[in-house]
Amino acid sequence: MPTVKDIVVRKPTQQEADRCKAWPIWTCEPSTFDWSYTEKETCLILEGKVTVTDREGSIAFGPGDFVIFPQDLDCVWNVEEAVKKHYNFG
Incomplete structure (x- = not known):
């Protein structure tokens, strides 16, 4: 079973950043919630x-971070400041 240690957080390449612009946007106000990844999310x-x-353990990320969550990860999200992200599953 994957853990937060398997989450990849890094800066995107220019090509990755450009590709992300075509993905949907998700927003969330400050909150805390459980989440289970049934497939990989980038x-x-x-x-x-x-x-x-x-x-x-835990891992933090913010503006400009390119994040890859592994399939089957069970975790708790703590949105400390309202988040806006491009996302893609699969």
Whole structure:
């Protein structure tokens, strides 16, 4: 079972950033909620601050971060500042 240690957080290449612009946008106000990934998600954070936590620890990310969540990850999202992101599943 994947953990937050398997989440990839890095800056996107220019090609990745350009590709993300075609993806849908998701927004969320500050909140805390459980989330289970039934498939891989790749996203580009445009605004906000988020910390994702599970039994192994936590990882934080914010504007400009390119984030890849593994399939089958169970975690808790803590949206500390309203988030806006491009996202793609699969």
